[in-house]
Amino acid sequence: ELILGIESSCDDTAAAVVAEDGTVLSSVIVSQASLHDRYGGVYPEVASRAHVDKAIPAVRMAIEDAGIRPKDLRAIGVTRGPGLIGSLMVGVDTARGLGQGWGLPVLGINHLRGHLRSADLNERRVSYPALILLVSGGHTLLAHMRDQDTISLVGSTRDDSVGEAYDKVARMLGLGYPGGPVIDRLALQGQDRFGLPRPMLGDGLNFSFSGLKTAVRRLLESDPNLEAADVAASFVAACLDVLTQKCERALVEYPSESLVIVGGVAASPQLREVAGKLCESLDVKLCLPPLKWSTDNAAMIALAAWDYVRAGQGTDLAPTSRLSIEQY
Ligand code: ATP
Ligand code: FE
Numbered sequence: 001e002l003i004l005g006i007e008s009s010c011d012d013t014a015a016a017v018v019a020e021d022g023t024v025l026s027s028v029i030v031s032q033a034s035l036h037d038r039y040g041g042v043y044p045e046v047a048s049r050a051h052v053d054k055a056i057p058a059v060r061m062a063i064e065d066a067g068i069r070p071k072d073l074r075a076i077g078v079t080r081g082p083g084l085i086g087s088l089m090v091g092v093d094t095a096r097g098l099g100q101g102w103g104l105p106v107l108g109i110n111h112l113r114g115h116l117r118s119a120d121l122n123e124r125r126v127s128y129p130a131l132i133l134l135v136s137g138g139h140t141l142l143a144h145m146r147d148q149d150t151i152s153l154v155g156s157t158r159d160d161s162v163g164e165a166y167d168k169v170a171r172m173l174g175l176g177y178p179g180g181p182v183i184d185r186l187a188l189q190g191q192d193r194f195g196l197p198r199p200m201l202g203d204g205l206n207f208s209f210s211g212l213k214t215a216v217r218r219l220l221e222s223d224p225n226l227e228a229a230d231v232a233a234s235f236v237a238a239c240l241d242v243l244t245q246k247c248e249r250a251l252v253e254y255p256s257e258s259l260v261i262v263g264g265v266a267a268s269p270q271l272r273e274v275a276g277k278l279c280e281s282l283d284v285k286l287c288l289p290p291l292k293w294s295t296d297n298a299a300m301i302a303l304a305a306w307d308y309v310r311a312g313q314g315t316d317l318a319p320t321s322r323l324s325i326e327q328y
Pocket of ligand 2 (some may be wrong): 111115136137295296
């Protein structure tokens with residue numbers, strides 16, 4: 001029994017075939033990064049047009065790579081939100097058409113629950129209770145899961161997400177889009193020497209990253225000749241301090257067996273390293289998705305779809321730009 005996942009919430013068109021135990025038979029990601037690079041961010045109209053061109057080829061490739069036929073599928077899971085409405089509509093319409101043609105049920109999946117499940121792809125890693133840190137392009141949040149079916153949001157950002165801050169700082173430094181990987185590489189060559197603010201460190205489990213971003217802008221305005229590597233290193237150090245301290249506090253408040261870090265920023269080698277140390281000192285199991293599935297992909301959507309099948313959820317196919325991680 002297999003599920004076909006389709007993901008088109010932002011700037012990547014993706015399709016994948018996944019078994020109920022998380023085995024990934026195929027995962028195709030068609031990136032649009034080169035189309036958006038010149039805008040320094042995702043240009044929604046360009047994104048939906050590219051999805052129209054790429055959705056069917058991505059599905060065809062995923063089916064071929066998996067070496068299966070549509071009749072081997074049990075259902076299609078498609079991201080219905082949160083994300084860019086135009087992009088989501090393309091994915092949902094494609095899934096609907098295929099579902100009708102192949103006689104398969106179509107399930108509307110919450111992209112955030114997809115990220116959540118990315119940590120169990122190809123191998124079961126998460127044990128419960130678990131604390132989730134989701135750090136993506138659009139979200140930064142902490143959630144506690146008592147068991148696999150119970151998610152409570154326990155903290156989130158009041159303004160920008162960490163990923164967004166990475167992307168904006170990259171843009172200020174003229175490094176292109178997406179900013180995460182370039183900032184990470186540059187930071188390795190610099191020193192944390194500007195004493196940037198650690199916003200809301202003392203303040204519960206919520207986050208704020210817009211002040212940090214502004215501090216970087218002021219710093220660059222004060223002296224345009226600063227070493228970019230030092231700026232990147234100072235920025236990354238501030239982000240990591242905030243993220244690890246919030247995780248530590250959350251783990252005290254919500255004792256957990258595992259700390260699960262998912263979303264695009266979970267691809268950061270620096271974050272992986274500090275999280276590893278934190279978990280070692282607290283005797284908590286660190287669960288990370290394989291690198292290639294930290295950022296958007298359809299395998300995580302297909303694995304989440306299996307949860308929906310078991311829970312009898314996913315009948316709502318209406319694309320929506322906002323959706324909480326607590327919702328299906
Ligand atoms: P959301 O899932 O909230 O809707 P999204 O799908 O756009 O947002 P993801 O694909 O999960 O977000 O993550 C993209 C973000 O991850 C970007 O902001 C990018 O800069 C960041 N990112 C990617 N790789 C790295 C890295 N190595 N280090 C830090 N950040 C990274
Ligand atoms: Fe995402």
